[in-house]
Amino acid sequence: MSTTDARQQVTPELRQWIVEQAEAGHGADSVLKAMLASGWKEDVAVEAMETVLRGHLEVQAVQQGLPPAVPVPDAPLDESPLFVDAGDRRVCVLQAMVNPRVVVFGGLLSDQECDQLIALAKPRLARSLTVATRTGGEEVNADRTSNGMFFQRGENELVRRIEQRIAKLVNWPEENGEGLQVLHYTPGTEYKPHYDYFDPVEPGTPTILKRGGQRVATIIMYLAEPDKGGGTVFPDVHMEVGPRRGNAVFFSYERPHPATRTLHGGSPVLAGEKWIATKWLRERRFE
Ligand code: PD2
Ligand code: ZN
DSSP states (O other): OOOOOTTOOOOHHHHHHHHHHHHTTOOHHHHHHHHHHTTOOHHHHHHHHHHHHHHHHHHHHHHTTOOOOOOOOOOOOTTOOSEEEOSSSEEEEEEEETTTTEEEEESSSOHHHHHHHHHHHGGGOEEOEEEETTTTEEEEOTTBOOEEEEOOTTOSHHHHHHHHHHHHHHTOOGGGBOOOEEEEEOTTOOEEEEOSSOOTTSTTHHHHHTTTSOEEEEEEEEEEOOSEEOOEEEGGGTEEEOOOTTOEEEEEOSSSSGGGOOOEEEOOEEESOEEEEEEEEESSOOO
């Protein structure tokens, strides 16, 4: 492989060579080394490798029957910042995982915002429902024993402020968000492991998707801490996020498939009370 092209274009031949190297089991480091030795600039070489391999993996995934990947929200974490500018607030990055994409944020909400959300939600709580993918409606589900309520998107100044902050934090239009949902868990209540996307094979899913397409990301904000239990768990990667007040866990899923490893659940609260606010983000404007 050699390049004399001053613009360093990723030609079909280069694409093929990168894929062949990967398929032959050569690691990213040795492929990069070979490209640098052939005169490729490092940033161009890295970008070319990433783009080509991502594209190749996507073609293979779809050939194997997986739904196609779509763009998803994400925070700007490329340079491993300690903080992200979320407009009216600097939010701390406590932990970041690539696969599944999970980010734990510190201080997304102030204590006062947590208390205000709880106070506004309290009089409106009812037994939580889940989407009935068979019909497209909603149903009581033994896997989800919390009480909860939804705010309308932009319902009041507090909700608008938080929605704007989330939109800036993960670079996703506010109007693609479902209404903020507040949930209350008492001892013994939980949300058993599930996926937040809608299962494409369920008959009710096409109806659900008319209102903004698939869910592509979730942000769970912790408003009040239980004394024991109540962590958010990701069983596929054996991870548990502690429900620390003001913090949040964000995760995205680029296709509605278990390959995203975004199975997650709210562990039973063992003592005390847990309050959270969940925001689900859709592909398009959610009406
Ligand atoms: O309460 C939680 O930790 C939790 C866990 C899993 C919430 C949700 N899912 C959700 O609201 O989607
Ligand atoms: Zn969930």
